[in-house]
């Protein structure tokens with residue numbers, strides 16, 4: 233099936249200090265794709281490139297199979313973007329408007345806006361139409377954005393740090409909504425987040441960017457089900473790293489933690505070395521900071 237979003241070789245110099253470099257990634261239908269990286273790594277810039285909001289120096293972006301760079305005709309861009317639901321870390325609606333005044337502002341921008349669906353989400357999320365945007369809690373502001381994003385028959389949801397600052401219950405609810413959104417196998421979510429435990433639970437794929445370049449792009453289970461952290465002495469680490477491909481090490485005063493691609497194989501081959509499964513957080517730390525063998 234056709235990818236809902238594709239970036240191929242996207243490069244863009246943003247400033248003297250930061251460029252996107254040859255970024256290639258794809259979001260397949262039915263997937264939740266986690267997009268991770270340190271502060272300033274380039275997640276938001278990549279999302280802006282994906283939505284045709286910044287010009288590219290090289291490469292191409294396809295949304296729903298069609299080219300959607302900032303150089304595509306305005307009408308094409310508008311039409312393609314109207315099939316994307318965007319949720320940002322801060323509520324972008326005018327702060328003095330009431331919840332009940334948001335629909336007349338947002339709805340007309342989408343030819344496929346569905347009033348009944350929007351009313352259903354407002355009700356289900358417990359949003360009071362008389363409350364001003366500025367008086368909404370973080371979680372409620374996110375839910376208002378989500379209600380908008382889910383009410384125009386979007387095929388792709390893009391969430392940029394939308395779980396930041398949410399309490400665990402609100403994050404859980406959001407993840408359940410996202411899982412329901414992709415359940416028919418036709419729609420997808422691109423979720424940039426620093427809260428990697430959300431991705432441990434919900435992501436099908438995890439893509440990591442660092443300093444404007446993609447560092448890894450893996451099925452989530454390659455990280456959380458296969459990879460492991462072996463807790464070694466210096467001598468064990470040397471032996472393990474000599475035998476196993478694709479390891480990375482974090483050295484401590486008297487021990488060495490080694491990231492291994494397959495924890496089961498290590499437990500079989502080196503039963504004396506304790507080896508736990510890796511989390512996405514572990515994997516990220518080792519890939520960004522761990523020493524190669």
Ligand SMILES: Nc1ncnc2c1ncn2[C@@H]1O[C@H](COP(=O)(O)OP(=O)(O)OP(=O)(O)O)[C@@H](O)[C@H]1O
Pocket residue numbers: 246247250269270271272273274275276277278393
């Ligand atoms: N318009 C701009 N002009 C100059 N520099 C910019 C501009 N937009 C972004 N940057 C820089 O580009 C780099 C990447 O920023 P970006 O917001 O994409 O990172 P991020 O991964 O989303 O970070 P965070 O996790 O902190 O939100 C940063 O160093 C940022 O300061």
